[in-house]
Amino acid sequence: MQPFKYRNRVNNGNLRHRITIQHYVSGVDELGQETEGEWQDFKKLWADIKTMQGREYFAAAATQAENTSRFIVRYTPDITNEMRVKYDGRIYDIVQPPINDNELGETLTIIAKEKE
16 A cells, blocks of 8 residues: 655635746847846746745845745746746745645746835
8 A cells, every 4th residue: 555645735815916927038239249238037937925024134234124925826937047937016026936836747846036
């Protein structure tokens, strides 16, 4: 008898926030030289957003607040930490490679820090 493997199914009701994943596309001019690029929409996803406890730290005698959030989306293998998240007019930089939750290929956790 094989042991039962617990599978935490995605609750569709929790995925109620619409986010946009963006990637940076650099331009090339007619001489083949790289020019300044721009952020373009890569994929729109439904997400569950969880804010992580903020940390305050002192740097150069100034207090800076760090606003970090977790975005839980359906599994998408082509999202990297070189991309960013756009949500509700705010921009978040992805700070680490997205995590395949429980290695089941069902959900992906994206940890991102809001840009100031």
